[in-house]
Amino acid sequence: MLVRDTPEGMEVLMLRRNLASSWVGGAHLFPGGAVDKEDGSPGVLDRSPGRGGTEASRILGLAGAPAAGGLAFFVAAIRECFEEAGILLASGPENAPIDFADHRVAARFVEHRRRLNARELSFAELCESENLQLGTDRLWYFSHWITPEGSPRRYDTRFFVAAMPAGQTALHDDIEVIDSIWIRPGDALHRHAAGEIDMLFPTMKNLQAIGRFERSADLLDASAVAEVPTILPKVTVADQGVRILLPGDEGYDSATGLGEDVAFPDRSHPEPK
Numbered sequence: 001m002l003v004r005d006t007p008e009g010m011e012v013l014m015l016r017r018n019l020a021s022s023w024v025g026g027a028h029l030f031p032g033g034a035v036d037k038e039d040g041s042p043g044v045l046d047r048s049p050g051r052g053g054t055e056a057s058r059i060l061g062l063a064g065a066p067a068a069g070g071l072a073f074f075v076a077a078i079r080e081c082f083e084e085a086g087i088l089l090a091s092g093p094e095n096a097p098i099d100f101a102d103h104r105v106a107a108r109f110v111e112h113r114r115r116l117n118a119r120e121l122s123f124a125e126l127c128e129s130e131n132l133q134l135g136t137d138r139l140w141y142f143s144h145w146i147t148p149e150g151s152p153r154r155y156d157t158r159f160f161v162a163a164m165p166a167g168q169t170a171l172h173d174d175i176e177v178i179d180s181i182w183i184r185p186g187d188a189l190h191r192h193a194a195g196e197i198d199m200l201f202p203t204m205k206n207l208q209a210i211g212r213f214e215r216s217a218d219l220l221d222a223s224a225v226a227e228v229p230t231i232l233p234k235v236t237v238a239d240q241g242v243r244i245l246l247p248g249d250e251g252y253d254s255a256t257g258l259g260e261d262v263a264f265p266d267r268s269h270p271e272p273k
Contacts, residue, residue, distance in 0.1 A: 001030050001142065001206065002087060003216045004164040009184050010216050012207070013170050015084060015177040016197075027198045028181075028188070030159070030206075031084045032077065036123075039079060040072035043124045048075070050137030059141050060158065061228070074136040077160045079123045083116055085180060086171040089135040089162055090127075098132075099167035117173060138162050140223035143209065145202040146232045148244070150257050159206055161223050163216050185211030201233070201244065 002013040014028045038044060045053060048071055057063075057070030082088045088098050088109065100106035112130070115121035126132070139160040147154040164170075172180040183191075185207040191197045192204065199207075213219040234245045234255040245252045 001159060001161045001210060002081065002085070002164050002170070003161060003210065003219060004182065005216050006182075009214055010210075010219065011182040011184050012188070012210060013085060013087075013164070014181050014183060014188060015172055016179040016181075018176055018178050021176070024198075024200060027200060027203075028192075029200065029203050031081045031087070032157075032159075033080045033084070035072050035076040036079070038122060038124055039075040040069065041124055044075055044127060044134075045071055047127050047132055047134050048136045049133055050135065056136070061144075061230075071136065073158055074139050074160070075123075075134060077139055077162075078134055078136065081162075082113060084173050084177055086110075086113060086173070087165065087168055088132075089138050089165060090132045091135065092133075093131045095133060097165065097167060100169065101167050113173075117175060135162075135165075138165075140220055141228050142223050142226075143202075143206055144228055144230045145205075146230060148233045148235050150235060157202065159202075161210065161219060163220060202231075205231075 004011055004013075013031070015031060016028050017024055017026060019026045051071065051074065053069070053071040055070075056074055060070045060073060062070045078089045086109075091097055098105070098109070100109065112121065112126050116123065116126060127134070139162045141158065142161045143159040145155075145157050145159070147156075170180050170182070172178065188197070188199070188207055189204060189211070192199045210219055213222070229247070231247060234252055235257060236243055236245060236251065236255040245255055
């Protein structure tokens with residue numbers, strides 16, 4: 001979740017997935033994707049001066065995992081932000097900021113991004129060619145969601161929050177995502193309630209959580225010291241239909257899931273508000 005401050009309040013960057021996508025086509029969400037094997041390669045991890053692998057694994061609660069295991073999540077978040085939104089949380093040689101105000105620099109990174117998305121260039125090769133230092137210490141772990149049991153497709157997803165870097169402009173890739181907007185969290189939720197934009201349940205809950213903050217600095221400061229629980233929603237049948245329960249909700253511990261004759265709540269069978 002990339003955030004920035006405006007006179008009207010804090011905004012978050014949201015991307016709209018391609019309508020033809022087989023997964024949540026047309027939905028608004030945050031930049032992100034799966035951790036690639038290369039995200040944990042030594043050539044990439046060595047470019048994380050601000051956060052070590054042991055610390056990253058501790059932050060993510062990956063006790064007993066290899067030290068590099070946690071850091072790969074941070075690297076994946078940086079890589080996906082660049083691939084999908086054109087935002088690079090990194091610095092150049094001698095810790096110089098990546099500033100796309102220089103048209104020659106911008107053009108060079110536009111080509112890097114094109115080749116990266118076309119799989120003509122690896123992220124490790126990009127880091128090497130530009131002598132990048134990845135800003136893993138600019139990312140703060142924010143939430144951890146696991147798709148409920150019974151879902152046709154299940155995900156184990158970790159959300160991070162970071163400030164939008166100066167000198168850069170978000171631009172969707174026009175492949176996986178077809179639009180990008182900066183929006184206040186509350187406005188995004190209102191537009192979803194009005195049926196103007198489509199969002200997934202964890203996206204909505206994360207917007208509600210970051211919407212409590214007026215300034216990005218306050219959000220980042222709180223995230224730096226917060227304990228992040230794992231959230232595994234459960235689905236159950238109630239009088240009003242299918243209901244999604246979160247840890248702490250009444251009936252969560254006794255929820256037994258759905259019967260075979262009840263459709264799992266997805267975007268065709270949305271959960272009750």
